[in-house]
Amino acid sequence: MEQQPGADPEPQPAAYCHWHPSVETGLSCSQCGRSICTQCLVQASVGIRCPECGKAAKMPTFDVQASYYARAVGVGIGVALGGGVLWVIFNAIFGGFGILSSVPALAVGYAAGELISASVNGKRSKGLAWIAAGAVAGAYIISLPSSPASGYLFSVITVGIGIYIAVLRVR
Ligand SMILES: [Zn+2]
């Protein structure tokens, strides 16, 4: 049976949280239907859940442990430094102008996404997306002094696309 929260037109008697019996609440677990309050609800992809069902619903691929983050940050810093240096060399050779100047941003974005994803066995999370974005932004910042087009709208847009490519891979 599907429970449609809020779809019931009949007034309900006051419900109290299963875990905090003194707290009145209109919320209930989308899995077992027990009443929960804002203190104990767990946000799941399919709605709100009680602490017990929320534990079971946590998908392992989103459960990125601290060690994974440490590895991702290490790879991200590597991509920022390595990508930044290659970017500077690229600008020195090609001048950093025109359509060609978008190549480093896209390449670093691609590399950041692929390498960070590989370092965490393809896991995805919001935190990893920030690390990937930071890696691309870091490489861009390192390349700025060497880029005659730095700050130009086109260069900002290509960096944005580079960040987008990186984030898509690990989000
Ligand atoms: Zn539940």
Ligand SMILES: [Zn+2]
């Ligand atoms: Zn509660």
